[in-house]
Amino acid sequence: MSNAKYKRYLKQSIPFGIIWLVFAVVYTFLEFGILGDSKYYPSTGNLYDFKSSFIHSCIAGFLSGFIQGWIELVWLRKLFINRALWVKVVVKSIFYVSFILIVLIIFSLLANSRLLKLGLFDPLVIRSLYVFMQEFSFWSVVIYLGLISFVALLFSEIREYVGMGVLYNFLLGKYHKPKQEIRIFMFLDMKASTTIAESIGHKQYFKLIKKYYADMTDAILETEGEIYQYVGDEIVVSWPERKGIQHNNCIRCFKKIKDAFEKNKQEYILEFGIAPDFKAGYHIGEVTIGEIGNIKKDIIYTGDILNTTARIQATCNTYKTKVLISEKLLLKLSKEKDFTHTKIGELELRGKKELVQLHSISF
Incomplete structure (x- = not known):
């Protein structure tokens, strides 16, 4: 253990x-x-x-x-x-x-x-x-x-x-009134998911997705991440600023997920005939957090950072890279990095004058 x-x-x-x-x-x-x-x-x-x-x-x-x-x-x-x-x-x-x-x-x-x-x-x-x-x-x-x-x-x-964090937040009433926090987000998405679903069938695809998410769990927990949402084949993980930056937890999370999938690659090939691959986008910014709903309560985040992170992740396809991170977040990470980065381009956001500087990550 x-x-x-x-x-x-x-x-x-x-x-x-x-x-x-x-x-x-x-x-x-x-x-x-x-x-x-x-x-x-x-x-x-x-x-x-x-x-x-x-x-x-x-x-x-x-x-x-x-x-x-x-x-x-x-x-x-x-x-x-x-x-x-x-x-x-x-x-x-x-x-x-x-x-x-x-x-x-x-x-x-x-x-x-x-x-x-x-x-x-x-x-x-x-x-x-x-x-x-x-x-x-x-x-x-x-x-x-x-x-x-x-x-x-x-x-x-x-x-x-x-979810452990969600339950404790509900019990303690932490977000009964909306609060603003600086948080790090990682949007991680399976590559070619539509093609995979069509090739193996939707029932098998659901089993694959279940195993796919299960194999990420240890990596997320070990780096103190919080699972915000599962959206089809996409998972959104969040960290409070301090926890995400500490020991480069947010980036180590992707590395640990990558290692877990490399270790289990043969299991996927034997069971599903393919080994899934994925891409991720990272950004940091201010969000408003609060409880919503009457019949079904939930804790949600709102803010431009969510749309921006989703756009960063989608841009991975443009630059043919697995991981893209905003320069704003990169500058906050530890100087003793266990990864390398390369400035790769810029992201223009609608209604925003300032461009988001993007870096690719490799381990």
């Missing part, structure tokens, strides 16, 4: 931990409200202390959530990537509840063995577990933990469908 992917999984697992932590806090206060000044748990007779319960529940809650997030991101998500949402939620929920049940049984056996000072599989220890499993308190814990894992899982699935 690459270092960048490890960091991404780490970052994406934290929200699972936070969800479990919130539920753990709620649980300890509900428990305190029920038990009050009682010194013992009624069902087990074990000592009860609010402070100790609060600390242990919070630590256990966060760690449990983090582990669930890690399992989900590293393993389970890949297994169910092509399944319907309801299948994912139901089957994964069953898995997590079963896992919780097994963990509770193991911990109960260990606790009883320690308290009774007997072997783990001593008949008296097993009997104590059996009695505990007949108590409502045991199953209430299982149900509550199952509910937490379901909520965390649902949050994860929604985040995957709408």
Whole structure:
């Protein structure tokens, strides 16, 4: 696993931990409200202390959530990537509840063995577990933990469908009122897409597009890009100015996508009979960002930069090059470049006096 992917999984697992932590806090206060000044748990007779319960529940809650997030991101998500949402939620929920049940049984056996000072599989220890499993308190814990894992899982699935950045922006209300930002855009388009669709058929073409976008995902995430739109065979990726310029992330994104497709070239040829190629245009400028819609909400960008970037990308055909970047963006990138550039021409925009200076990029 690459270092960048490890960091991404780490970052994406934290929200699972936070969800479990919130539920753990709620649980300890509900428990305190029920038990009050009682010194013992009624069902087990074990000592009860609010402070100790609060600390242990919070630590256990966060760690449990983090582990669930890690399992989900590293393993389970890949297994169910092509399944319907309801299948994912139901089957994964069953898995997590079963896992919780097994963990509770193991911990109960260990606790009883320690308290009774007997072997783990001593008949008296097993009997104590059996009695505990007949108590409502045991199953209430299982149900509550199952509910937490379901909520965390649902949050994860929604985040995957709408996009991590978009979901957080909606939850935090970041763009409830329109804001202006300087952002970098990359418009990336498949070459000869119409010809490809006609040659392999639209059903196969859809499968190709699905794989095409999937193979870009790691490159975009590893360079901190945000997918703004899928438009047919075109993908629009955006970066806040600082993130896009840092480590030349915006340009490295194209390089990583290019490397991924070179690595998977034979897979495309075997499955579809062709290996797709693509071109990209880059520009930087000010956009207005805000929420729109009543029935279906979305976060959109408006500004001349979007039209300009689209025009830059379309101009790749004119100069027979894969990547074109505006000089305005190029001047902001790091001097220690891992790419070379050549001034290749100018782009005249309707209604604009100033020409956009264009450079081609090669790696």
